Amino acid sequence: MGPQHPSTHGVFRMNIRVDGETIVGLKPVMGYMHRNHEKIGERNTFLMNFPFTDRLDYLTSMGNNFGYALAVEQLMGDDAKPPERAEYIRVIMAELTRIASHMWSIGFLLNDLGAFFTPALYAIEERELILDLFEWAAGSRMMCNYFRFGGVAFDLPKGWIERCRGIVNDRLDKRIDELDRYLSENEILLDRSKGVGVLTPEQAINFSTAGPVLRASNVAYDIRRAAPYSIYDRFDFSVITGKNGDLYDRYYVRLLEMRESVRILKQAVRDIPDGPILPGKKSYQIKVPAGEAYARVENPKGELGYYVVADGSPTAYRYHVRSPSFINLTALEQMCMGHTIADVVGILGSLDIVLGEVDR
Amino acid sequence: MGMGQGVIRGHLITLRRFLLTFWRDARTGGAFKRRGGGHQVLDFFRKPGRGNEPTVLQDSKTDGLFTVEYPDERLPVYERFRVLPVLVYDTEDGNVRCTSCNICAKVCPPQCIWMTQAKSPKGTVVPLPEDFYIDMDVCMNCGLCSEYCPFDAIKMDQNFELSNYERHQTHIYSLQDLLVSSEYYSKTHPDAWQSSEETVERGKVAKKKDQRLQKALGATKPAPAAAKPAAQPAKV
Numbered sequence: 001m002g003p004q005h006p007s008t009h010g011v012f013r014m015n016i017r018v019d020g021e022t023i024v025g026l027k028p029v030m031g032y033m034h035r036n037h038e039k040i041g042e043r044n045t046f047l048m049n050f051p052f053t054d055r056l057d058y059l060t061s062m063g064n065n066f067g068y069a070l071a072v073e074q075l076m077g078d079d080a081k082p083p084e085r086a087e088y089i090r091v092i093m094a095e096l097t098r099i100a101s102h103m104w105s106i107g108f109l110l111n112d113l114g115a116f117f118t119p120a121l122y123a124i125e126e127r128e129l130i131l132d133l134f135e136w137a138a139g140s141r142m143m144c145n146y147f148r149f150g151g152v153a154f155d156l157p158k159g160w161i162e163r164c165r166g167i168v169n170d171r172l173d174k175r176i177d178e179l180d181r182y183l184s185e186n187e188i189l190l191d192r193s194k195g196v197g198v199l200t201p202e203q204a205i206n207f208s209t210a211g212p213v214l215r216a217s218n219v220a221y222d223i224r225r226a227a228p229y230s231i232y233d234r235f236d237f238s239v240i241t242g243k244n245g246d247l248y249d250r251y252y253v254r255l256l257e258m259r260e261s262v263r264i265l266k267q268a269v270r271d272i273p274d275g276p277i278l279p280g281k282k283s284y285q286i287k288v289p290a291g292e293a294y295a296r297v298e299n300p301k302g303e304l305g306y307y308v309v310a311d312g313s314p315t316a317y318r319y320h321v322r323s324p325s326f327i328n329l330t331a332l333e334q335m336c337m338g339h340t341i342a343d344v345v346g347i348l349g350s351l352d353i354v355l356g357e358v359d360r
Numbered sequence: 361m362g363m364g365q366g367v368i369r370g371h372l373i374t375l376r377r378f379l380l381t382f383w384r385d386a387r388t389g390g391a392f393k394r395r396g397g398g399h400q401v402l403d404f405f406r407k408p409g410r411g412n413e414p415t416v417l418q419d420s421k422t423d424g425l426f427t428v429e430y431p432d433e434r435l436p437v438y439e440r441f442r443v444l445p446v447l448v449y450d451t452e453d454g455n456v457r458c459t460s461c462n463i464c465a466k467v468c469p470p471q472c473i474w475m476t477q478a479k480s481p482k483g484t485v486v487p488l489p490e491d492f493y494i495d496m497d498v499c500m501n502c503g504l505c506s507e508y509c510p511f512d513a514i515k516m517d518q519n520f521e522l523s524n525y526e527r528h529q530t531h532i533y534s535l536q537d538l539l540v541s542s543e544y545y546s547k548t549h550p551d552a553w554q555s556s557e558e559t560v561e562r563g564k565v566a567k568k569k570d571q572r573l574q575k576a577l578g579a580t581k582p583a584p585a586a587a588k589p590a591a592q593p594a595k596v
Binding site for chain 2: 044045047048049050051052054055118121122125128129132135136137138139140143145153154157158163166167170171178181182183184185186187188189190282284
């Protein structure tokens, strides 16, 4: 089954064994991107790797930056302790990213289910506003390259936080409500998604899935709660879980997670302090002591981890990415078994993969 | 909920969007007019002049559909918006700020910058670039070069309309293609230009550069690359 999702052009296909219309075996075939992200990460100096992390999952570049910054900061220790304001900016950016990514994923799940583009266009509108904010603060809509070790690259421009407050406080909730009204009780969506692609909690854990795929299977595991990083322990939000682990739950968990992100954002834009955004002076020569570190963040797609081994030289000795899209894909066969060809597309859409991250 | 109600509700939301869009256009007087065009009936077929397109800002209060009819309308260009790097020369004296210290080439992640340092006829090093190349096809617009340039010489340009008929020689930008005046930079980046850091930096660098140039020029005359940009500035 050839390229199905718009983002899988040429780099992903599924080898499906069918009995009539029913799936009896499925093997995802990927690996034609050959981008060599991890090897390039070992050639690059630590700083130079930031723009490359943007390109892993290009819908969540701020989150990717976040994980990498945390991993190297863990090695650098107190030299790279982010000041308060930087921590808040990081959280705001990461949560905005989550909303943008979930909007996109919901829109495209519906696209995969055959609702060609109306839901996707509605969802993308809010994403546009968020990307405008990114462009204003970081200089780019998708390849943000905004985080630095110990802080962020630039302070927020004048007027940024006001517009962000406007969007977060007055707009996003209404728009998520509208999406909810528009989709959640739509009979066609219910028919196509209820009971399709079920993953039991045990299976979800055994496949080591993460993010909305895991939480839809009723496992309340969120790294922001399980191992709080940055300043997430200060915010009041709840971990969303689904009941049945089917396609509908994965859709609905994402929708509810956006509400929780808005909740975090409201607290963050209320409390953001003034102050510096980097602990020291900006320097392109970063001294990272020898050692190894693994840091992980709850990216919109799941647990994104960076494993960095430093040997005291300007480049990493080993650099590895634990990418959620790739690992969530392992559960694809399990979810598709017994369903029909038409369901496969929806199930793949509910995993919300980005191929830049699957084949690094 | 009875069968079909969810679908009907969905259609009502779509209808609401549709009406909101027309209501917004009627409210702003744009309902029967080509966006970006004038007020007369025939203006429907007229395009705005290049550079005079209205800018559409979408914020938290925008309702209805989000369509910006580029190129008749444009999105705002934010100051930090970055596309490709440029090299700044000072408008007053025509001196290139770059000292060819190579730091931009060192921090460039895809390694698309390379340069040759200017030499005097005697063979001593002159702190100016003899030539400076950026391969635009390789550049990933990350902005690290401009962020870490110690002399404020390399900056990110905002020009994103870069279509071209040829993709080999013309995509390797050399010094002449890259140079822009500090006047141009101050127009595209007003906030950064006026910020205290850049003002202080400018003063410091001007002083340093002056000493350096005096020294280099005192040794040999004329310094080859220093005169070039003043004679034929690439973009103003």
